[in-house]
Amino acid sequence: MMKISKLSIIIPAYNEGGTIHLILNKIKAVELIDNIQKEIIIVDDCSKDNTEQAVAGYKAENTELDIRYFKHQYNKGKGAALHTGIAQATGEYTIIQDADLEYDPAEYNDLLKPVCNGFADVVYGSRFMGSNPHRILFFWHTIGNRWLTFLSNMVSNLNLTDMETCYKLFNTKLLQNIKLEEQRFGFEPEVTIKMSRTPRIRIYEVGISYYGRTYEDGKKIGWKDGVRAIYCILKYGLFK
Structure with missing residues (x-):
């Protein structure tokens, strides 16, 4: 059994002032298994709205939470x-949490179980497996995600079903020892390929829910990011 005392939750935020309190409420409500404590790290990527004020106000009203803010x-x-x-x-382990409401923090424990049971160093939450609810949205996004996962699997020799998922749980020291270069959405294939090459790494996958946003709701990823992902798969998979 793996004993974890603290989970670091990293939230990259850009113009999420209107909704970031909602995701923080969800994180606050989660009781992690084995009394694991939560460290919430919010990184504001130079938002143009009131994200900074929203976080400051929330932090002032919820002093019991360990919230750290960087801009x-x-x-x-x-x-x-x-x-x-x-x-x-x-924290001994780190999970990535988008500031929007597409992913449900109530499922943190599902990702933690393979680690706490001593089986995993890395756990991916897959939107394409399991029986959890999934919002029906964009056909071509789904095809694109599956295709990018297929390409990533080819060069990493993994059999993931959802490389592009937000929910990735990592052993923090392993993650901090990887030199990461990609500044934008190329992070997903880069970290997957580089992590797959870590000696004796144990990677697991669990099914998660997905409450997708439309572009009207504020979704930011587009076709250019898909092209960049292909470039990153080739760059880090074949040439580095």
């Missing part, structure tokens, strides 16, 4: 925000 002086991208958060993480 980039200019917009760098999601990957860069994650780099900042990873460097600051002090």
